[in-house]
Amino acid sequence: MKVLRLALVLSFANIGIAAAGQCEDDLATVDSALAASPAVETEELVKVQKLRNEAADDAASGNKENCVVKLAEAKIILKLQ
Numbered sequence: 135m136k137v138l139r140l141a142l143v144l145s146f147a148n149i150g151i152a153a154a155g156q157c158e159d160d161l162a163t164v165d166s167a168l169a170a171s172p173a174v175e176t177e178e179l180v181k182v183q184k185l186r187n188e189a190a191d192d193a194a195s196g197n198k199e200n201c202v203v204k205l206a207e208a209k210i211i212l213k214l215q
Contacts, residue, residue, distance in 0.1 A: 156198075156202050157189070157192075157193050157198045157201040157202050157205065158193070160189075160201075160202060160205035160206070160209065161186070161189065161193065161201075161205060163205075163209065163214060164182070164186050164189075164205055164208050164209060164212065164214075165186070167209075167212045167214055168182065168183070168186070172212050174211060174212065174213075178211050181211060182208045182211050182212060185204045185205065185207055185208040185211075186204075186208055188204050189201040189204040189205045189208070192204065
């Protein structure tokens, strides 16, 4: 039983580590796209900037999974996916 618990804990730890790296990579991707003045409507650009800022806050607070989700939405709006 202890081995099973340890296996579960380690599997979730790996997911968290993967999300952390992906979050940082996605932040850099969105920042680069924003710096390149993307061809999107103003209201979409405002939404992307809001999602990007919320994702950065999530990353800083350790909520990497929410960070990844918000940046995925931002990347879709920017047509990066």
